[in-house]
Amino acid sequence: MKIQQARQHYDIVIVGGGLVGASFASALAVQLRGSGASIAVVEAAATPQASSSFDVRSTALSHGSQRLYEQLGLWSAIAPHVTPIRRIHVSDRGHFGAVRLDSAAMQVDALGHVAENQPLGQVLTQALERDPDIDLLSPASISALTPLPQGMRLQGQGAGGALPAIDADLVVLADGGRSTLLEQLGIGSSQTPYGQHALIANVAFSEPHRHVAYERFTDTGPMAVLPLADDDEGRARGALIWTLPDADAQAVTQLPEREFLHRLQERFGYRLGGFEKVGARTLYPLTLSVAREQVRPGLVLLGNVAHTLHPVAGQGLNLALRDAQSLAQQIARARAQGIAPGAMSVLQAYVAQQQNDQQLTIGFSDYMTRLFSSAQPALVWARKAGLFSIDLLPPVKQQFARQAMGLGERRALQA
Ligand SMILES: Cc1cc2nc3c(=O)[nH]c(=O)nc-3n(C[C@H](O)[C@H](O)[C@H](O)COP(=O)(O)OP(=O)(O)OC[C@H]3O[C@@H](n4cnc5c(N)ncnc54)[C@H](O)[C@@H]3O)c2cc1C
CATH class of the missing domain: 3.30.9.10 (D-Amino Acid Oxidase, subunit A, domain 2)
Known part of the structure; x- marks a missing residue:
């Protein structure tokens, strides 16, 4: 639900309620329902229309992403707005x-x-506003994260000026590809324009x-x-x-x-x-941008702040939603065992589970973009042969299709 003032402490605070932060918050709330866990989302934009995440773009959602939204009970509200x-x-x-x-x-x-991102944003934001287990603080912008013995302290500005400090066992950073917090934390990223x-x-x-x-x-x-x-x-x-x-x-x-x-x-x-x-x-x-660290004690990066991909293969959000689901499951498993969500064992288990999928998806979209952006004769022949062989060989074609649908996450594309 939407709140005016945050509590002093939460189990998990998500910074950024864009496509990834909002989807993750709903996934986490479903996983932790009835557990008494406290969850907050801090979003800088006052309304979904004002968020850069929910602009005039459209997003190709894979089967896997549809399944996730079905599990969250959101697909029936999204379905009237999709083609x-x-x-x-x-x-x-x-x-x-x-x-x-x-x-x-x-x-x-x-x-x-x-x-279309705008109606999708409306549905995701309304879900946050409705959810009794999520506090949505917006408009509010986090400007500093400081490590604590357990978790992180968040400071920032709200509509009425400076926010009282919020402590969290785990901060999920989902503030997008232009994060200023990443820089402040000293987390570098590899940038390939x-x-x-x-x-x-x-x-x-x-x-x-x-x-x-x-x-x-x-x-x-x-x-x-x-x-x-x-x-x-x-x-x-x-x-x-x-x-x-x-x-x-x-x-x-x-x-x-x-x-x-x-x-x-x-x-x-x-x-x-x-x-x-x-x-x-x-x-x-x-630019292909991949953060050099995805987790620290009490901190995890999710969505574009962790990896920003070339959009043409339609993989960025679909990959981030698989990451989100996996992280929510790891946190729920840890909570059932009495382990804090920001413990490195929990976060490393998440990274280990998603590493293969991330590497394959990032590699696939990068390879496709480079192969198909070049006028060099050798590459022109390579892709010509590639397109023919994919069309002629049903198993390869099926694998290609699985990748394009976001369902081929843990299998290499073999030609
Ligand atoms: C042209 C284009 C087409 C694309 N098409 C596809 C596609 O077809 N399929 C696909 O899977 N992916 C696609 N993508 C990728 C997809 O759009 C991204 O993966 C997705 O937008 C990432 O969302 P995000 O929530 O991580 O970041 P963002 O969309 O950048 O959202 C970040 C949110 O955090 C908030 N915020 C920022 N800083 C703070 C702060 N300090 N405090 C509080 N809040 C903050 C912002 O207001 C915003 O709401 C496309 C991308 C582009 C550019």
Whole structure:
């Protein structure tokens, strides 16, 4: 429930109530229900609309993420705002070869669902506000974390000025990829810029999308159009993610609408007919960022603050939700044994459980991005051969599909 003033002590405080922090809080509350554990979420934005997490983007949710939201009792509220993906079509501009993944062939109703972040944010925030076992302190921003003999002390600012200090046995840092707290704690991260920006916009086109998600690789970077519900005028609509080299990103974003649609058409082709309209355009600089430490006594990093991935493979949130579920389970197991949630044994067990999944998912999206962003002849041939072989060899294709659906988390992709 929403509160005006926090208690002096909590078992667990989550800093950041964005996509990851809010989802984790609900997962934790479900795992700890009836145990008497105290949980708080501190969120800087006053409303979901003001949070950068719940902006105009859309997110491809995997089967695994859907299952998690079902277990949390949230999927029925999310479902009216999602569009199912029944086919994924992966192609390489200017080259033969395409991978087609079909939900019918995979014997599932949908390969995943596209959720618009704004309504998803509303549902997740309302769940926090409703939950009797969660204190939601917002707007409030944490500006300092200090280690205690057991746990951490949090200090910051609320609507009425400085907050009274809050002590927590465990702080879950879910404050996103631009965390200032990480720097203050002296936790470094490896940063690998892709030299690209992602241009995000909703687009309308003349042909129905038939629930196909298109991933298209071009010599200047990958692009995707994910299916969305029709617009108010009944026009077919999709979420565009277009990666552009840093040098071109601003200029393309600012093109007049007709020229922008022309350029898009030229890069994407006519699989969706003619592009007719584009909504607000937003740019995101793209860097692979992985924190060098994920846990310390009384502290764990979750979501973008732990690892920020290239968005085109649609893996960042899906991976973070698997991390969130695993961490919630470890904390519940520890509590049943009388072990504090911030104990290193608990946090290390979490890291050990997720390490393989994190490495595979980060490696997969990074490899895909690099392989499919290059115009070098050797790489062009490699991906051409790769796309053909994936399409021709059903077991490889199934594995590829499992990765794309977020279900292949603990298996290497073998070609
Ligand atoms: C263009 C794009 C497309 C994407 N598409 C997909 C996709 O299709 N599938 C997928 O799985 N992933 C996708 N992702 C990745 C996904 O968006 C991220 O994994 C996700 O947003 C990470 O959420 P987060 O909660 O960790 O961080 P954020 O979204 O940054 O949220 C952080 C929250 O913390 C709050 N906060 C920050 N500092 C403080 C503080 N000091 N005190 C209190 N509160 C604070 C902020 O207000 C915010 O609400 C995409 C990413 C991008 C950029």
